[in-house]
Every structure is written in structure tokens, then in C-alpha cells.
Amino acid sequence: MALTASRIEITPTDAALGAVITGIDVSRSVEPEVILQLKQIWRDRHLLIFKNQILTDDQLLAFANYFGDILQQPAYVRKGETEEYLPPLVLTLANAAPEDSSVNIRPNYQELLPHIDHYWLPVPSSGSFLYAVEVPENGPNTYWVNLAQAYDELDDATKQQIAGLQVRYFNFYGSRDRDEYGNPKYAAGRAPEPGERVAIHPLVRTHPDTGKKILFFNAASDVDIVDYDHVEGAKLVAKLQEHIKQPRFAYRHQWSKGDLLYWDNQATAHYRPEFDANATRILKRVSLRGSRPF
Structure with missing residues (x-):
């Protein structure tokens, strides 16, 4: 049985982004008007929160496919192995059973700094779905940052300063030589290390659906600003790292088993x-294919 639009309820959070969606079982087929309604609130609020879902991997993929094409992450050779490994379309993020995890970077209980998924690809993902199979009773919470609001609330001088700047990001995805991130540093024009991926993106991105300006800034990796003074670039990056951490830009999610969150990776960290x-x-x-940032 398909779901009718009149049965769902959409409740925006009190935070800078996010909306809670109730009255929907995403394991079942969904009417077109419901999908269109969800797409609109996702564009407006950047984050959809579905509670009490029970999903198989195939059902998660089927629901995600309503919103775009599924992203296939690149193959790589895992640490201690010699053959290439192609990650599944549904990634398992597990800290208690690392052998079951689809992600080899960083022990999965350590702190994750503000980041944009797939920033290390030339074409990052447009969005991601994260489904809670099992979570601890006492956290951790996950925080999402509204990068459109973060841009809007920059002072005019900083907006003028960052207009047109390109940022170079470094990442060790798939490297057999590194199994965790170090503390992010200003790269200051350095050459990539062996196995390191590099991507260049505009610091101010235009959202492809809404046209809004986005502070498209990832604070979890080594970074530098292309063709920019290194001293001034390091100061600017440090300033932006602090700026996006301000609580007024964030939604804090306290996880429960069965939660499914779908966020706009083009406008959030x-x-x-x-x-x-x-x-x-x-x-x-599960992540969705995106478009080249502009």
C-alpha cells in the first residue's frame, strides 16, 4: 500500500536546520506527492529525521533511490590486504565490530570534526542517509551545521575576502599506509603524500537547487587556499573553523534505534x-551522487 501525503506530519526543529517526519514507513512504496513534499522540506531544512524505522539494506537503498542515484565509493586496497576492495552501496559504520565495518579510516569511536561527506572527491555526494541499527543509550549525539546560515552571518568584509577562493583538501581514503586521520593542519602549498587524495572546491558554493550561497568548508582535514598567502590563509581557515562551530548554526541529534536521517551534503557539515x-x-x-560544486 502506498502512503498518501495527507498522512505524514512535518515538524521543523527549533534549531537552525532539520525537520522531523512522522506518519511514514519508508520500507514501503511511497506516493509521488509524498516524495515531492519531502524533497521540498529537505531543500528548505537540509535535514530530514524519520523515527522508528525498520529497514533491510535493500529497503534503505530503494527509499534513497527516490531522491537520486546511489553513490559508489571508489575501490581501494585495505590495510593488510593486496586485492582491491569495492565498498558496498550500503556502508556499515561499526565501532564494536570493526571487522564488519565498511570503513577503514579512523577507529570509529574517536571524535569526528565538522566535515562534509566525500569532500575528497572531485564531485562530492549530494546527500546521505544514516540509519541507526544499534546505538548506545548515552550517546554520542551527532551535530549537523547549517552552512548556508553560516555564510549568511559572516560579516561583509569576510564575504568579500572569501569570494572566488578555491580550497585544496587532502584525504587518505583508501591508503594502506594510514588508518586514521591526524589533526588537521594548514597545508601551505605542500605536495600530496603517497596515497593521499586531493580535491579542489570553491570555498563559497552555490546550492544547485536553491541558488543559496554556502560556506562549503570542511574542517576535518589538511587544507590550504589556492594561490593565497600562506600566513593569511592559515588565519582565515582557523577563523572559519571556529565560525562554523557556533551552536546557533547546529542541530543536535540524540540517536535512538530505528532513526533514519537524510541530510543535504551540499549545505551542511x-x-x-x-x-x-x-x-x-x-x-x-547510503549516499547519493552529486554534481561538481560551483
């Missing part, structure tokens, strides 16, 4: 604190 390494936390993630 997200982060979470470190948590107990012995706690069991298993999530499933």
Missing part, C-alpha cells in the same frame, strides 16, 4: 564527540 570504545554503535549509510 556534521560532527560528533568521541565515545566509549566498548559501546556498541552500528549504523548504515
